[in-house]
Amino acid sequence: MSVYADIVLNHRMGGDEPENIFVQQVEENNRIKTIEQPFEAAAMTKFTFSARNGMYSDFNWDHRYFSGIDCIKRNGEEVLGIFKIINEYGTEWNPSVSHQLGNYDYLMGADVEYRNPDVVQEMKNWIKWYLESTKVDGVRLDALKHISSEFLKEWITYIKTEINSDYYILGEFWKEEAGKINYFSDEMSNLISCFDVPLHYNFFKASEEGDQYDLRQILDNSFLQQMPVFTVSFVENHDTQKLxxxxxxxxxxxxxxAYSIILLSEKAYPCVFYPDLFGAKYSDMKDGQEIHVEIRKVETLPKLMExxxxxxxGSQVNFFDDPNCIAFMRMGDKKNKGCLVIISNNGKACKEIMWGEEYSNAVFYDFLQQRQEEIVVDNNGKGIFKVNARSVSVWVKK
Known part of the structure; x- marks a missing residue:
């Protein structure tokens, strides 16, 4: 088993001390549009970590190392908003980030200023210490569209060339268009894998539209389809769940x-959402009301993982020939069996599948136990395989 650490590089929260700094407020939905001229205010931008007493690093963070903040005190009163910190890089945000909302450098907290070379060096020092101390096998990087792509490329290159070329690096670059994720991956010289956000939205749309969704399009415009070697497929995560x-x-x-597709497709590297495996309950606020949510575990998920x-x-053969019923076959290899995955988003369905003469008169059963009967293929290895309404079956040789 490999262990990947989840790392947030974009911001810091909970400063130790306030500083008097110059800031400029910007509009929330257009970050390049200012509301007023720069003014002086107090903000929690000093991070001294005094309890550590310099044990791991003597680097003290202050306003020079941040580009924005969301909470200030002006004339003694707390003001919330998005404030650009006026530093040696002027009044502009870092340009090498997502252009969503004009410029998406700022997300939350004290936004780290990656144009500052002292910050870049400190983050190199930190990741070297962290990886050597924890012995993890890789990292998952959060919120990459808010972080300088120039910094990320330099920092990831440092990890790969100066620490360990085998470290696995995965990034959350949240874009619905596979082309934009592909562009980002190219910018990173293909040193990083990315979550397949477009495939998640295909699953979401398919679940909403039911039998009106054309299953033949389930992989269309996904990162899995375009760049499978650099993709991580998922069904749900902490940001896509309700509220x-x-x-x-x-x-x-x-x-x-959805899980049958990401777990059993040849080129998919799947990520399973913990609440889908174990269930979860939580509460959150919406429109001033507390809403209680239960995520019920997916009963077939353990069997799909098995x-x-x-x-x-083995290699994969697709049978994407019907808008409401698709299938794909894994051929197995010298040591391991393959399987046939058949999916319906409408009523009960079936497909005639040719396994080949080496499967002559073989008996198949549904590993998920959605179908109770056994199927015997003919002398040529051909048989008719069935699936229940709005369901999936995984047929394997007995």
């Missing part, structure tokens, strides 16, 4: 289908 920032919750009936371990081998 969260990027709410786009895949409906329960479709989750087994199916990946036992049968997710």
């Amino acid at each position: 969260q920032a990027l709410e786009s919750t895949v409906k329960e009936w479709f989750k087994p289908i 199916a990946r371990q036992q049968f997710g081998y």
Whole structure:
């Protein structure tokens, strides 16, 4: 088992001491449009970590190392908003970030100023210490569209060339268009993998539209389709669940289908959402009301994960020939069996599948136990494989 650490590079929260600094407020929905001229205010931009007494680093963070803040005190009164910190780089945000909302450098807290070479060096020192101390096998980087791509490329290159070229690096670059993720990956010289956000939205749309969704298009415009070697596929995450920032919750009936695709496709590197495996309950506020949410575990998910371990081998053959019923076959290899995944988003369905003469008169059963019968293929290895309505079956040789 490999262990990946989840790292937030974009911002710091909970400063130790205030500083008097110059800031300029910008509009929330257009960060390049200012509201008024720069003014002096107090902000919690000093991070001294006094309790550590310099044990790990003698670097003390102050306003020179941040580009923005969301809470200040002006004339003794607290003011909330988005404030550009006036530093040696002027009044502009870092340009090498997402252009969403004009410029998406700022996300929350004290936004780190990656144009400052002292910051870049400190982050190199920190990651070297962190990786050597924890012995993790890789990292997941949060909120990359808010961080300087120039810094990221330099920093990731440093990890790969100066620390360990085998470290796995995965980034959350939240874009719905695979082309933009592809462009970002190219900017990083393909040193980083990215979450397949477009595929998640395909799953979300398919779950919403039901039998009106054309399953033949389920992989269209996904990062898995365009750059499979650099993609991580997922169904749901902490941001897409109900009441969260990027709410786009895949409906329960479709989750087994979605997981069968990412767990059993040849080129997918899947990420399973903890609440989908174990369930979860939580509360949050919406329109002034407290809402209680339950995420029920996907009952077939453990079996699908087991199916990946036992049968997710060999080349893949797709049967994407019907808008409401698709299938794909994993051919297996010399040591491991393959499987046939058949999916319906409408009523009960079936497909005639040719396994080949080496499977002559073989008996197949549904590993997920959605279908109880066994299927015997003919002398040529051909048989008719079935799936229940709005369901998935994984047929394997007995």
